[in-house]
Amino acid sequence: MNRSWRIAAAATAAAFSLAACGSDNGDSNAGGGGGGGKDCTEQNLAFLGATTGDAGALGLNMVYGIQTALDEYNKSADCEVKLKQFDSQGNPEKAPALATQIVNDKTIIGLIGPGFSGESLATGKTFFEAGLPSISPSATNVTITQQGWTTWHRVIGNDQAQGEADAKYLTETVGAKKVYVVDDAQDYSKGLAGVVKTGLGSAMVGSDQIQVGQTDMSAVVQKVTSSGADAIFYGGYYTEAGLLAKQLRQGGFKGAFMSGDGAEDPSFVKVAGQAAEGALLSAPAGPAPADFGAKVKKVTGNDAGLYTTQSYDAANIFLAALKDGADSPEKINDFIGSYSGEGVSGPIAFDDKGDIKQSTIYVYKVKGGKLDTENPEPIK
Numbered sequence: 001m002n003r004s005w006r007i008a009a010a011a012t013a014a015a016f017s018l019a020a021c022g023s024d025n026g027d028s029n030a031g032g033g034g035g036g037g038k039d040c041t042e043q044n045l046a047f048l049g050a051t052t053g054d055a056g057a058l059g060l061n062m063v064y065g066i067q068t069a070l071d072e073y074n075k076s077a078d079c080e081v082k083l084k085q086f087d088s089q090g091n092p093e094k095a096p097a098l099a100t101q102i103v104n105d106k107t108i109i110g111l112i113g114p115g116f117s118g119e120s121l122a123t124g125k126t127f128f129e130a131g132l133p134s135i136s137p138s139a140t141n142v143t144i145t146q147q148g149w150t151t152w153h154r155v156i157g158n159d160q161a162q163g164e165a166d167a168k169y170l171t172e173t174v175g176a177k178k179v180y181v182v183d184d185a186q187d188y189s190k191g192l193a194g195v196v197k198t199g200l201g202s203a204m205v206g207s208d209q210i211q212v213g214q215t216d217m218s219a220v221v222q223k224v225t226s227s228g229a230d231a232i233f234y235g236g237y238y239t240e241a242g243l244l245a246k247q248l249r250q251g252g253f254k255g256a257f258m259s260g261d262g263a264e265d266p267s268f269v270k271v272a273g274q275a276a277e278g279a280l281l282s283a284p285a286g287p288a289p290a291d292f293g294a295k296v297k298k299v300t301g302n303d304a305g306l307y308t309t310q311s312y313d314a315a316n317i318f319l320a321a322l323k324d325g326a327d328s329p330e331k332i333n334d335f336i337g338s339y340s341g342e343g344v345s346g347p348i349a350f351d352d353k354g355d356i357k358q359s360t361i362y363v364y365k366v367k368g369g370k371l372d373t374e375n376p377e378p379i380k
Contacts, residue, residue: 007344008181040079042107045070045318046086048098048123049115049138050074053089054212054239059115062137064300065311066112071299073319075134075255083187084108092187095119096126100312105210110134110332112311112316117141123150135317137310139165140261140284141191145353153335153350155310155317155343157284157359159188162260163195165361165379166233166282170196172205174256174280177230180224181207182244183235184214192260205229209242217244221251234356238263242271247277256280264306264364266371279366283349284359285310285345287374292344305373315342 047066050059066083074080084105086098095114100214102108102127111127111134113122122138127134128149136154144152170176179200183193195202206227208220221244224232232248232255234241241263248257259268261283269276279314288309296304296312302365321335340349362376 001167012071016236028314043109044082044107044299045315046102046111047109048083048086048088048102048111048113050090051085051087055090055237057265057305058138059090061305061308062112062115062311062360064296064302065308066315067321068296068299069312069315084133087350090116090119092118092122095123095152099126100125103127112137112314114139116197117144118186120144121187124152125302131329132155133336135314135336139308139313140180141187143356153336153354155313155345156350158355159192159195161359162282162284162361163192164199166175166201166258166260167196169363169379170231170233170256171200171257177180177186177203178205178227178229179203179231179233180221180227180229182283183209184212184240186212186223186236186264187208189235193233194214194234196233212240214245219255220244221247222267225250225251225253229255234263236261238265238268239271242268242276245272245279246275259280261285261306269369269371271368275367276366281362281364281371283364284361286362287376289344298366309345313345313348316343
């Protein structure tokens with residue numbers, strides 16, 4: 001596929017033959033750079049996702065991983081690669097305009113993201129038609145890799161794997177007999193909740209939806225308590241998940257509360273307060289290696305969080321492509337498709353649709369008022 005914004009094939013090859021020297025456009029990058037007398041052509045990785053708004057914490061986790069990978073690479077590279085951030089606030093209506101900016105920027109060699117499923121579905125065709133390779137650290141909706149977008153990849157298990165594991169955990173490990181399912185009507189949330197519903201079978205006693213930004217959950221709370229449910233599964237992100245958990249406990253619900261990776265963040269505990277205790281939060285991501293958090297903290301000044309390891313791995317795959325001599329979008333995409341390696345998030349290899357071949361689902365628990373991110377339970 002041709003990228004119309006490349007002025008000529010020769011220019012494209014030249015741009016990809018070296019890692020980039022830095023630009024002065026004010027976009028963020030961690031790390032210095034080698035220099036070494038090379039005549040460097042500017043090159044950047046792009047990040048598309050939320051860095052502000054309700055989901056901003058998750059997007060920033062991803063940025064920290066990318067910055068850490070770039071810092072390591074740039075210390076020994078002849079020329080720097082930098083990062084350009086595009087803040088969608090996780091909104092699929094804002095993402096398409098940002099996608100257009102990205103594909104029209106000839107200094108961008110690849111995309112890490114989109115961060116969320118809705119914006120992935122809203123922009124995937126744009127990136128595919130432009131030929132821009134992308135690796136999402138976090139978008140899990142099953143249908144994304146069913147669109148035929150051969151430039152789109154993800155380093156995380158999809159909702160099918162996570163939803164089936166969550167349903168199994170609730171019925172077999174928790175021992176729930178009656179489960180109520182709620183989601184926030186977004187693509188990620190509906191997708192994950194839908195798989196959970198199927199997996200629960202006759203154990204599902206009801207379902208409902210709320211809206212992003214909703215603060216009064218009393219109607220849903222009444223339905224849940226009236227159903228006699230002994231567990232609830234929520235598909236959505238940490239803000240509404242925390243509010244729902246809090247209002248369920250205030251309404252007298254004493255069953256298990258479980259949600260997926262959109263809520264697996266310390267911010268869930270901040271929102272839910274004491275009601276977070278005992279919550280079960282699943283994610284297709286294991287704990288980071290012992291030294292990884294310290295590395296991220298040193299480079300960015302911030303703690304690693306959910307998706308930091310995945311974004312670090314995604315960035316390193318692009319950087320490995322450059323080291324391998326990939327000098328065009330097509331060659332970088334081919335490199336990604338055939339990549340096989342051990343990342344900090346686990347083993348990485350892609351199938352022909354762009355899905356990661358191997359993924360383990362973990363359950364993280366809230367204990368003593370804190371989300372225990374170091375000792376998750378793998379769902380077998």
